Amino acid sequence: MSIINGKLVVRLVEAALDGKAEQVRVLANMISSELRTTDPDLSMQLAKSCASPLRGVRSRINPHLINSNTQDGKYLISESDDLSEVEEPILATSNRSTFEQIIKEHYNVKKLISNKLEPTKTLIFTGPPGVGKTITAKWLAKELNLKFKILDLAFVMDSHLGKTGSNLKSVIDTAASTPCVLLLDEFDAIAKKRGDDNDIGEIKRLVTVLLQAIDSWPYSSILIAATNHPELLDPAIWRRFEVKVDFDLPNKEQVQEYLCRLTGLDAIKPLHAFFDRMSFSDIKTEIQNSRKFSVINNVDLLAQVINNKIKELDIDKLTMEEKKKLAVSFVSAGFSQRKVVGILDISRPTIKSALDEKEVRDEK
Numbered sequence: 473m474s475i476i477n478g479k480l481v482v483r484l485v486e487a488a489l490d491g492k493a494e495q496v497r498v499l500a501n502m503i504s505s506e507l508r509t510t511d512p513d514l515s516m517q518l519a520k521s522c523a524s525p526l527r528g529v530r531s532r533i534n535p536h537l538i539n540s541n542t543q544d545g546k547y548l549i550s551e552s553d554d555l556s557e558v559e560e561p562i563l564a565t566s567n568r569s570t571f572e573q574i575i576k577e578h579y580n581v582k583k584l585i586s587n588k589l590e591p592t593k594t595l596i597f598t599g600p601p602g603v604g605k606t607i608t609a610k611w612l613a614k615e616l617n618l619k620f621k622i623l624d625l626a627f628v629m630d631s632h633l634g635k636t637g638s639n640l641k642s643v644i645d646t647a648a649s650t651p652c653v654l655l656l657d658e659f660d661a662i663a664k665k666r667g668d669d670n671d672i673g674e675i676k677r678l679v680t681v682l683l684q685a686i687d688s689w690p691y692s693s694i695l696i697a698a699t700n701h702p703e704l705l706d707p708a709i710w711r712r713f714e715v716k717v718d719f720d721l722p723n724k725e726q727v728q729e730y731l732c733r734l735t736g737l738d739a740i741k742p743l744h745a746f747f748d749r750m751s752f753s754d755i756k757t758e759i760q761n762s763r764k765f766s767v768i769n770n771v772d773l774l775a776q777v778i779n780n781k782i783k784e785l786d787i788d789k790l791t792m793e794e795k796k797k798l799a800v801s802f803v804s805a806g807f808s809q810r811k812v813v814g815i816l817d818i819s820r821p822t823i824k825s826a827l828d829e830k831e832v833r834d835e836k
Contacts, residue, residue, distance in 0.1 A: 501649055519692045552620040562752070567717055571612060579616075590691040596715075600700055612653055619652040621652050622654075623643065654694070654696065658698070728744045734759045762780055799812050800826050809824075
């Protein structure tokens, strides 16, 4: 027998009669969540109904739920309607397995619910800027055929501190009213902000709102928090997330794959050492600059990338191991050993030693 919160039903009817479409969706999702254990089929049916557009009402979420008084006119939440151009991110093997599992769970949600289980619905992404956190969230939304929404918490803290409270809760609830992937960007902003006593009190209230949102988030959607500074977060916050995904700077294989994707040149792979310890974002910027120069000046792209990297080198500051690593890249890219000697100021025997070491590694 289904047990439904009577007060929620009354509020649902009142909202429907008042023509408050988004409030109807929020309340219907809340009822769906309450039914998931006592009547999973009805819960699923209600969640599915919430995903359908209401007649006579715009189906898109109104981004003006909180009016910004700032001159730049930004809104707290933004939504991407078209994800068709989003490419699959270049993920580390362990992370790829994690997302494959999450996608399977959401495509088998009915089977999970019938066994009193839910698909993963809350994740936290950590890692430096430019390593793929946002693009991965977008890609996940694309794979699950969900809308993608972003709530920039740094903007909230900078521009709306002192007047967030229930309004912020309304924004998050509204985002959850239709199936989506919601990215809470700059999540560490709630821990980094420091000010007077009133500010601190408001921060605590904001944290409470966010924790409640995480706890009540519906399984029909995915909530992702992204942070560049995980060390700033309170342990209580970590416990709220089901899955933690670390995004590191790309390794050799990831850099090679990304360089090929950006240029369409398999021959660029040996140059991966020049992009060591760089983020995907920084690599893209450099390659795009080289592409523009090569197009305008009719210069070979690979040659332009190499020339740019040579200009960047500060030979005197390079260690011998760094020089040997770069020497291998140069030779692999077609440079003569004689030319490499002139560029890196190392001897031919050193270059030969570096090439021999690479050959041994490749054979293992």
